[in-house]
Amino acid sequence: MRSEACICLILITAVLLVYWQVGDHEFVNYDDNVYITDNAQVQKGLTDKGIIWAFTTSHTGNWHPLTWISHMVDCELYGLNPKGHHLTNVLLHMANAILLFVVLRWMTGAVWRSGLVAALFALHPLHVESVAWAAERKDVLSTFFWLLTMVAYVHYVHRPGGKRYLLILVTFSLGLMAKPMLVTLPFVLLLLDYWPLNRFQPRTTTDSVVDQPLGFKSSGDGKSPILKAVMEKAVLFVMSLLSCFVTLVAQQKAGAVSTLEVVPFTLRISNALVSFVAYMGKMFWPLELAVFYPHPGSELQIWKPAAAGLFLLIISAVALWITHRYRYVLVGWLWYLGTLVPVIGLVQVGEQAMADRYTYVPLIGLFIVVVWGFADLVKGWRSRRWVVSVTAAVMLLALMAGSWLQVGYWKDSNRLFEHALDVTNNNYVAHYALGNALASQGDLVGSVSHYNKALKINPRFAEAHNNLGNALALQGNLTGAITHYTKALKINPDHAEAHRNLAVGLDRQGEHQAALHHYEEALRISPNDAQSHNNLGVALAEQGRLKEAVAHFTEALRIDPNFKEAERNLELS
Structure with missing residues (x-):
């Protein structure tokens, strides 16, 4: 037990050394806005309506209610202070590393090998994205339940029973509600049956403790142990299929599937x-x-x-x-x-x-x-302990250094996407996101430059056309803005924001009827867009259609009770 405690302490310390810097990181403008900073439902914290929304929405093209609820809890605790949101991810990642060590140790009996696998998992730079990115809560949260399901499964295999099987179903269900990536877990459990649980063949006197620590044996009822193992997981496979179906429907509804x-x-x-x-x-x-x-x-x-x-x-x-x-x-x-x-x-x-x-x-x-x-x-080497120790130490220190540097790139949107542009070619998404970051900082010249670079690489990037239009409008180039809003809608006729922005531009040019049409299109696509309701109300009021205008101001306030502009417009109507 002393070795196990030592390994857990090493894992905790190493994760904190690498990831503690995220406490000073900002939210980035790549999905963090969709999940947290621009999400009114999440920002309200943990409420009855919020929980219902979490279980019924396919926002972002996913059905992952537990992930939404976890973000709501963070907003309840920390508001929009990014430090708390980031540290929650770090704590979950730390818990995942410890759980991985515990379950591997339990299955194999190999303490230090299990610890090294857990350390590689905890410290590898490829895993920084899942931890340092607040919006990737679904990765660390779903993996937490993935590993709990493995723990529950080993517990069940050690002594089968209805309650223990139910625990598997509960943890697996929670994982699927965090991210549908868990659909492959039943397949992984079958692999574990083969090794290290060794459930596909009877134990013999030559089996080592490491190969078969729990002493599982195939039954003597004449049925194939492989078939039994598959049938044992039938419910899990059905749950995976249902999750695949729900996910595909949600992603198609969001237009995310090419x-x-x-x-x-x-x-x-x-x-x-x-x-x-x-x-x-x-x-x-x-x-x-x-x-x-x-x-x-x-x-x-x-x-x-x-x-x-x-x-x-x-x-x-x-x-x-x-x-x-x-x-x-x-x-x-x-x-x-x-x-x-x-x-x-x-x-x-x-x-x-x-x-x-x-x-x-x-x-x-x-x-x-x-x-x-x-x-x-190195099993037969005389100096194997020294070789393993030195190799592991050098490798883990190198990974820690690499991860520490990689975490630093996630400090803010500028650094993140400047680095992406440094290490990739033709990265139109990085140009677009960096343009968004510069625009939010008031650097319209820089943002226009990056939007144009994104469109040079990918001329059919509707979002870049829309945001370039916004930047040009702020520069006073209304004609150029309308041109790019129109291009965005030619690429994606259901781009609600482009319809709304085009309506604003047309209204300023005096094309009021055309503006009304695009406001209505924006609301047809996105009926819960408070800004479009407010803007349409203003346009209607300017035409003397006060009754209709009042209805839209009222609807805007129903959607967003804190919408001061809509409240003021309603009072003036």
């Missing part, structure tokens, strides 16, 4: 193969990490997916070939491949080619392979 016309299936397969290998490369050499990696599209050279596919086949074949001696290799490899499938891009959600945050759980599989493999490699 069609096959936009991203053909052959391109999706090609990018997926390259991404599998690229993530492995970044695991071993975690440099030039960015918050957004542009999708290569048709520019992806054919040799890259071909080489990546061959590489993956070779590793898979080797893992199968040596599985009779080193079962952890196949388990870790399939853990890595399997848990990446939902986010590898076969269903293309968003415009990224890959994302560091997607590796938060999958890399655990590769960490197991590396740690257990290295332990077996």
